[in-house]
Amino acid sequence: MTTHNDVLARAHALTPAQKALLPTDADVARYHETGFYKSGRLFTAAEIDTALAASERFYAGETDDEFGAREKLAAMPNRSFVPALGTDYGVKLRKHDFASLLAPGLAALVRHPLLGAVAARLAGDDIRLWHDQLLYKPVQERGVAANVGWHTDRGYWKTCASTDLLTAWIPFHDCDAAMGTITMIDGSLHWPDNTADLNFFSNDLDGLESKFNTGGKPVVKVPVELLKGEVSFHHCLTIHGSGANLSNAPRRSIAVHLQNGANRYEDYTFPDGRKGHHDLDDLVQKNAHGEPDYTDSVFNPLLGVRS
Template identity: 45%
Template sequence: MPDTTDPFGLSEEESALLPTAEEVLEYAERGWYLSRRLFSDQELDALQAATERYYAGERDRELPARPPHLAAWTPADGPVQRHNDYVHYEHAEIGRILRKPLLGAVAARLAQAEEIRVFQATLIYKPPVADELSNVVPWHFDKHYWQTSTSQRMLTAFLPFHHCTEEMGTITMVDGSHRWEELPGGDDSTRHFAARDRAELDKLLRENAEFNGAEVRTVPVEIPRGHVSFHHCRTYHGSGPNRSAQPRRAVSLHLQDGSNRYRSFLKPDGSPVVYNHDPVVRRTADGQPDYADPEFCPVLWRSGR
């Protein structure tokens, strides 16, 4: 049984599921990691049922303000790929399942951090429509959109509700791309991939690879049910169309290490970057957005040692 004096304590069985020292080194080399089985069928069934109720309009609380770039699919948007941010905040059951300490402990070991907090949780539904353009996610890396965060160790856990295959449009990594030096220039990389031309992002990936003398090695990650794919915040990734007969359902759980803080960051035109958290989280003593606000950025795991 877990240590009941420590809310983040793991059982012996759970501890055996953590990455080995060799796997942590491989993550540092490749920029991504496929876990052992972290979630049971019962947990995933409950998570999918809760998300269906969420899609039907069930909420336990509402955001206090509407963030500037909120992903918030509604039925009126039609049969496109669905993205919904803040599901961990708005729906209690979804949040409860996602706040599994074991998930945080895996992330902490990969990031070599003493604490892991939620940064954002996005519910994703990729409909089984092979030619649906919104299903294709172009090459990008997450840190581009997190420039107001100080950390370079942030990472994302991609959790499908089912066995996730290349046919379904699983997440695909560009091996080792988190170690690339970024091509210098005036491009506004803070613009979300949904607001950019796919060909432009393909070209940017090729140019960055050439700048680093690197090969673009793409790896579609087949994820067995209950397993989780983790990737570094600077790892290029994307996903293809869903050619299967079933929807691809997943949560993209963005995670931050305990040292992450807000910082001011300017776009090339001199205007400030505003992350979605900035108008909704509490303020620090110096008046800055607090990315440790437990309501929006709860702790998943903290070292007891």
């Protein structure tokens, strides 16, 4: 089990060059104003290349059960978290939740101490892993776009007591607007609620935009262009998405979802009577009340401490 002192020791073990990459007070203030933050180069080319190679093995069906998750993931209804050799993905977006649990080369990136340290500075709180999503956006072919629809992450995390979770998006290469990089809606975390009607899986970006509840604020879209090793962080209430990949190579990335120390499981019922549920609920241990324990030391390890 990773303790607070263990993570604190790792934070102190960051090199001077790594510590120089932590957000400044001005960066933190800007993050809370806009809802997103672009880092410097947190990862070396070698670290990113290792993750990319791990993703290739994952897609080929070569997985490792280091965290003891394979059986639980395979048993989840209507899910295919564990890819099979020869899977034909077609010309569409690929999204594999919990990929790092089956790929050590991805886990090294997802659980990197510098990533946790940056997130802790932005959140002003301790940081635990929530979960991750391996993403692959193919080149647009035959007019078929693999957009990521406008959405908030909070819309999919209704069982979280905290509304201050955040996500680190890490491309495995340089990523610009032509490649369909992640795009933020500036300041949207301060708008009225937008967690119900938006949809990650929709290609209809214009239709989704028409549903924005802006509270009278202008819609300002900010494509976050990144060099290899840089990371884009965003608040869970920030509306974001991305357009088609118009480059000549697939867009490869991983989204690392992170929870602040105040987060706990919270019972939630949708207006139509459905009970809130997250796939993580079927992985983690239960707490003393029989509820999912989002501080599970295996699946939700402590990654960063408030400094």
